[in-house]
Amino acid sequence: xxxxxxxxxxxxxxxxxxNPNPISNNTPRIHAxxxxxxANNSRRISCVASSTTPLHSTRPASSQxxxxxxxxxxxxxxxxxxxxxxxxxxxxxxxxxGMSVMEMSHRGKEFLSIIQKAESDLRQLLGIPDxxxxxxxxxxxxxxxxxxxxxxxxxxxxxxxxxxGSWGDKAFKEAQKYCxxxxxxxxxxxxxxxxxxxxxLDQNVHAKYLHICANETIHGVEFxxxxxxxxxxxxxxxxxxxxxxxxxxxxxKFGVIYAGAQKNVxxxxxxxxxxxxxxxxxxxxxxxxxxxxxxxxxxxSLYNTPPCYGIYMCGLVFDDxxxxxxxxxxxxxxxxKAQLLYDAIDNSNGFYRCPVEKSVRSLMNVPFTLEKSELxxxxxxxxxxxxxxxxxxxxxxxxxxxxxxxxxxxxxVEKLVDFMKDFQARHA
Ligand SMILES: Cc1ncc(COP(=O)(O)O)c(C=O)c1O
Numbered sequence: 001x002x003x004x005x006x007x008x009x010x011x012x013x014x015x016x017x018x019n020p021n022p023i024s025n026n027t028p029r030i031h032a033x034x035x036x037x038x039a040n041n042s043r044r045i046s047c048v049a050s051s052t053t054p055l056h057s058t059r060p061a062s063s064q065x066x067x068x069x070x071x072x073x074x075x076x077x078x079x080x081x082x083x084x085x086x087x088x089x090x091x092x093x094x095x096x097x098g099m100s101v102m103e104m105s106h107r108g109k110e111f112l113s114i115i116q117k118a119e120s121d122l123r124q125l126l127g128i129p130d131x132x133x134x135x136x137x138x139x140x141x142x143x144x145x146x147x148x149x150x151x152x153x154x155x156x157x158x159x160x161x162x163x164x165g166s167w168g169d170k171a172f173k174e175a176q177k178y179c180x181x182x183x184x185x186x187x188x189x190x191x192x193x194x195x196x197x198x199x200x201l202d203q204n205v206h207a208k209y210l211h212i213c214a215n216e217t218i219h220g221v222e223f224x225x226x227x228x229x230x231x232x233x234x235x236x237x238x239x240x241x242x243x244x245x246x247x248x249x250x251x252x253k254f255g256v257i258y259a260g261a262q263k264n265v266x267x268x269x270x271x272x273x274x275x276x277x278x279x280x281x282x283x284x285x286x287x288x289x290x291x292x293x294x295x296x297x298x299x300x301s302l303y304n305t306p307p308c309y310g311i312y313m314c315g316l317v318f319d320d321x322x323x324x325x326x327x328x329x330x331x332x333x334x335x336x337k338a339q340l341l342y343d344a345i346d347n348s349n350g351f352y353r354c355p356v357e358k359s360v361r362s363l364m365n366v367p368f369t370l371e372k373s374e375l376x377x378x379x380x381x382x383x384x385x386x387x388x389x390x391x392x393x394x395x396x397x398x399x400x401x402x403x404x405x406x407x408x409x410x411x412x413v414e415k416l417v418d419f420m421k422d423f424q425a426r427h428a
Pocket of ligand 1: 075139140141142143167213215216217218239240241242260
C-alpha cells in the first residue's frame, strides 16, 4: 500500500486528502432551495451550507437551463449544454454545407475535416505522442475486452489482470477465450473498495500485458497512479471508459488506452483506442476485420462507415475541454466537485456512507449508501422530483451513485449536497 499511497500523495488528487477544505473562504453561504417534502408539500427552505462552499461558488447563470435536469447517470451521461446547443445550431446545416453531419459522406472533405480536428484536439488534450495511433471505433468498451487479446496475443500467451471491479472482471473473462489471462489481484472479497499496492502485485514476468480498469464505474474506485509492468517487453493497458479526459494522463506509460465515449466525451456509439504503433500488425489470424487495430489505423478510422455523428459530438467536447484550459483545469474542477460531495458524505455522522477507501475514491463516480437503507428509494424519488435524476446505484451493488463527470456543473453537485443535508435533517 505504501508505494501506492506515496505516489498518490504527489498527484493533484492528493488535494482531496491533504487539504480537506481547499476552497474555503470561511464565509458560510446561505441560499434557498425549493424542496418538496416527502409529504408532498411544496415548501421553501433555507440551507446553510458548510463553510466549504464559498460565496463566489454560487451557480453562474449559464450553468444550466431551467428546463434541464441535473443528470447523475453513469453513462450515457450528461453532456455540456453548450456543446448540445452548438450541435443544435448546426444540426440541419453544418458550417454552410447545406447538410447535417448525419447526412455527409464519411469520405467527403467536410467529414474529413471533422474527424481530423477531433483527433488533433484529442492529441493536444492528452499530449498523445506521435508514436501512438488514435482510433475512433464502434462496439463499446466491451468489444475491446476481446479486441485487446486478439490484437496483442497468440492463444498461448500469458497476460495479467488486476480486477478492481466488475468491468475489470468482465475484461478478464472475455480474454479467457483468446489467450491465457490470470487474475493477479482481485478486490472482490472487499466488495471492490480498494486498489492494491503495486509492490504486492504478483506479476508474471512473461505476461504480454498487464490490464487495469483505471476507474471502476460501478464501485467508484480509481487508480491515482499506475503500476510498472514487470516484463520489460510487456505493456500496460487501461480501460479508461469512465475517467477518460477527466485529468491529464501520461500516455507514454501505456501500450493501449481505450474508452467508450458515453461518459465524459460524447454520446454512446464511439469507442476510442489509443495504441502504440509498434503494437499494430500482430493480431491473431482469426481476428475479425472490424476488430483489427492495424486495419483501422491504416485507414484513419475510415475502413468502413464510422459513427460519424458521434465522432462529431466528441470533437465538440474536445474543443470545449481545450477552451476550458485543457485537462489540468478540468481536473481542478473535478477535484472541487468530488471534494464537496465526499465531504458531505463524510460529515453526515454516518447518515450517508461511502464504502470506498479514501485514497482511491473516484472523482467521477461516487457510490454511497444510507445508514437507514429503507430510505434509499425515497431519497432517489425525492431527488428526481427536484430534477436530480439517475441517482440509483448499479443494480449489482444497490445504494446510490452520483456520477459527476466533466460535464456535471458544480451547481449540480451543490444542489445535490443541499438536498442531502435537507433529507438528513428530515429523516435523522
Ligand atoms: C469502466 C467501463 N468499462 C467498460 C464498460 C462497457 O462499456 P460499453 O457499454 O460501451 O461496452 C463500461 C460501461 O459502463 C465501463 O464503465
